Amino acid sequence: MARRVVVTGLGGVCATGANVAxxxxxxxxxxxxxxxRTLTAEEYSLTLPIAPIDGxxxxxxxxxxxxxxxxxxxxxxxxxxxxxxxxxxxxxxDGLGARTAAIIGTxxxxxxxxxxxxxxxxxxxxxPHPLSIxxxxxxxxxxxxxxxxxxxxxAFAISSACASGAHAIGVxxxxxxxxxxxxxxxxxxxxxMTYGALETWKAMHILSDELCRPFSxxxxxxxxxxxxxxxxxxxxxxxxxxxAKIYAELAGFGMNADGKDMINPAVEGAAGAMKLALSTVGAxxxxxxxxxxxxxxxLLNDPTETKAIRETFGADADKLVVSxxxxxxxxxxxxxxxxxxxxxxxxxxxxxxxxxxxxxxxxPACDLDYCPNAARDRRIDLALSNSFAxxxxxxxxxxKRVH
Amino acid sequence: xxxxxxxxxxxxxxxxxxxxxxxxxxxxxxxxGIDSFSIVEIxxxxxxxxxxxxxxxxxxxxxxxxxTVGDLIDAVKKLAGKE
Numbered sequence: 001m002a003r004r005v006v007v008t009g010l011g012g013v014c015a016t017g018a019n020v021a022x023x024x025x026x027x028x029x030x031x032x033x034x035x036x037r038t039l040t041a042e043e044y045s046l047t048l049p050i051a052p053i054d055g056x057x058x059x060x061x062x063x064x065x066x067x068x069x070x071x072x073x074x075x076x077x078x079x080x081x082x083x084x085x086x087x088x089x090x091x092x093x094d095g096l097g098a099r100t101a102a103i104i105g106t107x108x109x110x111x112x113x114x115x116x117x118x119x120x121x122x123x124x125x126x127x128p129h130p131l132s133i134x135x136x137x138x139x140x141x142x143x144x145x146x147x148x149x150x151x152x153x154x155a156f157a158i159s160s161a162c163a164s165g166a167h168a169i170g171v172x173x174x175x176x177x178x179x180x181x182x183x184x185x186x187x188x189x190x191x192x193m194t195y196g197a198l199e200t201w202k203a204m205h206i207l208s209d210e211l212c213r214p215f216s217x218x219x220x221x222x223x224x225x226x227x228x229x230x231x232x233x234x235x236x237x238x239x240x241x242x243x244a245k246i247y248a249e250l251a252g253f254g255m256n257a258d259g260k261d262m263i264n265p266a267v268e269g270a271a272g273a274m275k276l277a278l279s280t281v282g283a284x285x286x287x288x289x290x291x292x293x294x295x296x297x298x299l300l301n302d303p304t305e306t307k308a309i310r311e312t313f314g315a316d317a318d319k320l321v322v323s324x325x326x327x328x329x330x331x332x333x334x335x336x337x338x339x340x341x342x343x344x345x346x347x348x349x350x351x352x353x354x355x356x357x358x359x360x361x362x363x364p365a366c367d368l369d370y371c372p373n374a375a376r377d378r379r380i381d382l383a384l385s386n387s388f389a390x391x392x393x394x395x396x397x398x399x400k401r402v403h
Numbered sequence: 404x405x406x407x408x409x410x411x412x413x414x415x416x417x418x419x420x421x422x423x424x425x426x427x428x429x430x431x432x433x434x435x436g437i438d439s440f441s442i443v444e445i446x447x448x449x450x451x452x453x454x455x456x457x458x459x460x461x462x463x464x465x466x467x468x469x470x471t472v473g474d475l476i477d478a479v480k481k482l483a484g485k486e
């Protein structure tokens with residue numbers, strides 16, 4: 001029988017929380033982390049709604065000298081990893097470090113470093129800093145984790161745009177399941193709050209010019225956020241043996257590709273990934289299912305995801321509850337699947353569904369229960385976290401309570 | 404070339420986490436507490452501030468057989484053509 005994989009530690013940082021406790025308290029309180037900000041690069045500027053992390057700069061020195069010299073996306077990832085490791089109580093001595101993976105997703109990598117370097121180089125003839133490459137390579141967070149905690153198992157980055165985080169967690173769990181590792185730090189990080197990156201996103205005509213209103217008829221698009229999250233994953237028997245607090249079992253993971261279109265999502269792909277994730281979880285009461293939706297608040301994602309949920313669950317789709325926490329913390333892009341996995345796990349643990357906020361106009365094309373505007377108490381036995389990326393890449397995580 | 408001495412000591416001071424007081428020409432390089440990142444950063448700063456080019460390969464230890472901060476300063480002076 002294949003080995004089971006459980007979550008024993010959580011760490012995260014985003015606009016609505018400097019750590020998991022704050023993030024979850026704010027999620028239950030329907031707190032919105034989105035505000036209108038101005039990003040500048042020399043004489044250029046752009047004002048738009050985003051969900052940035054305020055005050056993180058004050059924490060950087062405490063992360064140590066190495067990490068002070070890293071790009072913001074690595075700094076966020078290390079803050080999340082420190083928290084997750086402390087939360088789990090895991091110790092990497094006695095050979096466990098050699099059997100522990102570090103798999104961290106990102107959509108872009110060190111955007112701040114790239115942009116500052118190019119502006120200096122091309123506008124001011126400044127030579128690039130010699131460590132720029134080491135700062136912006138997408139694998140920097142995984143590498144820093146391997147160095148910081150002495151992890152010598154499989155370590156790399158996964159990049160699948162907005163599904164990176166879910167892919168990283170799912171793939172890390174597969175390593176443990178198949179014996180390629182005994183434990184893992186798995187998650188994602190994204191920090192692209194720069195003028196150039198946001199102007200480029202704006203060019204795609206998919207950003208909201210006000211709030212993020214997933215599944216609501218008056219939705220205008222997505223709002224970019226930033227952040228990181230890390231889960232400590234362990235083989236179930238080992239976690240039990242050391243008396244670890246077990247949040248949930250990662251009971252299912254589905255991934256596939258639409259194979260169809262770079263922009264437009266496909267119902268079959270999203271539904272296929274959900275069905276794959278559900279194929280290993282066993283029987284479950286549909287009234288005790290919560291889906292943390294991809295729920296970007298874009299014109300196309302929300303009805304497509306709704307249809308995919310209906311195709312996956314059939315008549316049971318009307319019994320389960322769906323919500324998009326992106327309405328609060330924004331779209332963390334490559335890191336979305338990580339922070340949303342934490343929302344799903346906390347929902348499962350506490351029996352509270354975090355709401356979809358700013359929902360004020362029903363859309364006939366989005367006709368599920370989206371837990372609008374206020375958190376709801378509810379027994380949850382199974383929590384799914386959906387991630388569907390540009391480029392048609394889908395990843396779905398299924399968390400179950402361990403009995 | 405006192406100015407190069409001063410510039411070099413100032414650059415090294417910014418990276419020498421192993422020291423409790425400022426470095427001098429006699430300070431041992433092994434006591435500075437610098438890592439591979441710091442060496443690359445020190446060379447970059449030297450190049451920027453003294454407008455010289457330091458030939459090195461980041462995979463090799465650019466400090467070679469140098470033992471003291473003075474050895475390092477003298478090597479930089481040689482590159483700057485001032486010795």
